[in-house]
Amino acid sequence: MNMEASVETDLLISTVRRFVETEMYPHEEEVDQMGYVPEDIGRQIEATSQELGLFACNLPEEVGGGGLGYGPMSLIEREYGKTSHALQSWAARPTELLMACEGDQRERYLFPAVRGEKRELFALTEPDAGSDVMGMKTNARRDGDDWILNGSKHFISGPCMPDFAIVFAATGADETPRGPRKRVTAFLVDVGTPGFDCREGTKCVSYRGYKTFELHFDNVRLGPGQVLGEEGRGLELSGKWLGMGRIWVGATCCGKAERILEMATEWAASRKQFGKPIGAFQATGFRLADGAIGLRAADLMVKDAVARAEQGVMSDADAAMIKVFCSEMLGKIADDAVQIYGGMGLMEEMPIQRFWRDSRLERIWDGTSEIQRHIITRSILRPLGA
Structure with missing residues (x-):
């Protein structure tokens, strides 16, 4: 590694370390005892993260992110790991899956997430389909150009009530040499959509203050513009x-x-x-x-x-x-x-x-x-x- 890269690396580590020690360490015990992060503390962490250029640092500069590669991100995650996930999750790194957004989806989901105006959940796990993803029961069927989504998800984690969820649902089946295999599609689903109930779920003894959510879908109608990526390519x-x-x-x-x-x-x-x-x-x-x-x-x-x-x-x-x-x-x-x-x-x-x-x-x-x-x-x- 050349000297310039070493200096930049040391600066990054020291910046993140100070951020964690000053903005998160002081609140660890309080959050663990209360079981939640007071919103004013969470928003302060979020604001400081934005000031330091750490918010959305994992996404490309072309969409407003920090443009950091895997190497720098591994150093950031290592420093964040020293504190409670309940606190460091407020210094958001939106999921890279949002880079699959196209057209209007970018204005509706990607850019607001990068600016900190919206928060997302990654919704894959179900009560009967944790490690067994192919056991997923959440499904979406076509109705004209729309999709009708039904099912439920649990153990979906996040720091606060989200604005939308990236929901994975079975949309059919494909024949493979190993037999039929569910075709899974990712959907962008806004909280508040009729039929979509998003509520706080069970409390965990690990990382108290980091919330889990339960998501229930009852004939939720989604337009064609709410498919993330390609239909049937959700697992990829x-x-x-x-x-x-x-x-x-x-x-x-x-x-x-x-x-x-x-x-x-x-x-x-x-x-x-x-x-x-x-x-x-x-x-x-x-x-x-x-x-x-x-x-x-x-x-x-x-x-x-x-x-x-x-x-x-x-x-x-x-x-x-x-x-x-x-x-x-x-x-x-x-x-x-x-x-x-x-x-x-x-x-x-x-x-x-x-x-x-x-x-x-x-x-x-x-x-x-x-x-x-x-x-x-x-x-x-x-x-x-x-």
């Missing part, structure tokens, strides 16, 4: 987002693991038993050593995946490996930190229990560890015809 569209999304999960896990490890190290160095710091005992010191090894390996894996993505050669298995390794690395560091803190690690007055709760979700959302291992296994066996 979502795959572009999910692949890099798993890399960003890996990066955020590294950031959170670093913060937890630093806290555990300080505790192990200052807490004394039997006349010496507890970190001097192998049972504790080796936990720190294993955490440092895991974090270094995870950071290198993320860096490698980002390089592959920049070259256009990253595979689903690459993304799956990142998701599994980084989330499980974080889980071990968080659990070890609780053990190092002992009883204090589980006290509400201490932040470790919050990091422990938050870390647990990383092995579940954006595809469970079991699903990621299935993707990896498939990539190994399919070339051999198995």
